[in-house]
Amino acid sequence: MNAVDEVTQYEILCSVERISERYLIPVLEMQITQFPFxxxxxxxxxxxxxxxxxxAGLLxxxxxxxTKSRARRSNDNALVESKNGSIVRKHLGYGHIPQKWAPLVNEF
Structure with a gap:
């Protein structure tokens, strides 16, 4: 999961074990608290x-x-998509990372 501030370009990367609400909420809470503003x-x-x-309740x-992107408009998220290419894929590649490694990726 990639969180990027559009003004400062400050970025926080985290891995979730599964793309679901259950796994996402704790990571989202952690990301929000790690921003220095x-x-x-x-x-x-x-x-x-x-x-x-x-x-919605947390936020x-x-x-x-x-706010959310328009349906089928990936360019609405161009900043984070470009960061995914230059940061995430550069260091972790395009392959699938097994969910058991998510906590270790976050520690790194």
Whole structure:
């Protein structure tokens, strides 16, 4: 999971064991607390792991506005997609990483 500030380009990368709400919430909470400044907005794709009541509740509690991309418009997330290419794929490659390695990737 890649979180990027669009102004400063500050970036926090984390791995989740599975792309689901259950695994995403703790990682999202961790990412939000690691930014050295207040988060005002959170923009995501249309994935159900992000667009759900638990994520909305967390962001509402923290007064963070949630926005989402238009359907089938990957260029709405161009910043994070370019970071995925230059950072994530450069160091971890394009292959699948087994879920058992997610905690170790995060420790790294």
């Amino acid at each position: 207040v988060i005002l907005g959170f923009h995501t794709d249309n994935g159900s792991e992000y667009i759900n009541k638990r994520v 509402n509690k923290l007064l963070i506005e949630l």
